[in-house]
Amino acid sequence: MGRPKAADHGEKRKAILEKSAELFATHGYDRASVAMLARRCGMSKALFYHYYSEKSEVLFDIIRSHIEDLLAVTDGLTGKHGDDPQRDLLVMSEALLEAYRTADNKHHVQINQLHLLPRNRQKTIKDMERQLVDRFSAAIAPCVPVEARSSGLLKPITMSLFGMLNWNYLWFRDQGPLCRRDYAKLAVTMVLEGAQNARVKALKPGSNIQLHTARFG
Amino acid sequence: MGRPKAADHGEKRKAILEKSAELFATHGYDRASVAMLARRCGMSKALFYHYYSEKSEVLFDIIRSHIEDLLAVTDGLTGKHGDDPQRDLLVMSEALLEAYRTADNKHHVQINQLHLLPRNRQKTIKDMERQLVDRFSAAIAPCVPVEARSSGLLKPITMSLFGMLNWNYLWFRDQGPLCRRDYAKLAVTMVLEGAQNARVKALKPGSNIQLHTARFG
DNA sequence: CCTACCGATCGGTAGG
């Protein structure tokens, strides 16, 4: 029988992830040396390698645990408001932005450094990201005109919402004029009002659709 | 009199930027070695250093020239449609997305690798980015309710549009159902319809505003 | 759980 893991093994790994995410976000993955990470965690390089045997596994675990958090806070939120799917979408978007409040470094690392992972590790992450996107797509679908669902507009609409929510780390400040819940409200309003006011003009199989809006024709 | 620079000096540097942007986007700045860049450009490392005396200057020039392109294609586009500022905004957004068509690598590098530049070089870039954002803010301002302009909503609205347009490199495919012009139309419609349907409920100095929408109260 | 190291590779520069 191997010696059992220390009781706080998991906690130590969690602490490593937090500190490492900070250094990765600040200096970039390749420039944040393992020696630097270990020093920041108050341990030797050798002890650091006891918790993570490869540097890339630290990066992987940062992103994996972050997306797991996002999946957790957005889980089971649909159907809670009777027949008000728009409210469901708002609540999910609020939950996402709220989760970002304390995960700025991890979010930064996910966006900018995913491609530095080994291929198969990237794939695992991308599958998880797809789950999250699919969850939002499913929440958006009942809110938009049927026609949008069948013409390939659902993906552009979903990614527009993700663009707004995920881009927010570059400019949003909690000290600013808008709170997170209100920015979620603004973003969801944009997506839903925009989707209501955009129609497919022509749908020719094999070529692009043509989009019609009241404002722009 | 010093010997003049070779006639194709500027062209050679441009070719270096294209190839390097590709390698930076694929492998990341730190992993794309100068030897790799030089080989990709069909020259020795020493000749490469003749054109760029520091690796970081290549990164800087990629991002600088890219944003200069974006500033160029979005310049002088307002006031062209009489009293239709919404059309101006659409045309600017179309121009931006169209510029992204052939600049995917540079866009990727700008988004993900700006922070790897030396501090003062980062500042130069951020000032240029601010110019572009300000240009869009100025185009959006006449399209939204006056109240939005004075309550601090203009920045969130502007950044929502940038979020949608700049996020698109992660999912948009020219082979997809939507062409670039139509995605610009969709994004601008979302921003404008959303801004029309969002009102400031309470404006208390020193604290957050409260947002009101028809859908969500 | 540490210090002492390794094989490999980096960005940048030498002489000619």
Add this chain to the structure above:
DNA sequence: CCTACCGATCGGTAGG
């Protein structure tokens, strides 16, 4: 005396 360009190798530092 300048810039353009080569093959070879430098001092330092990375992950492990």
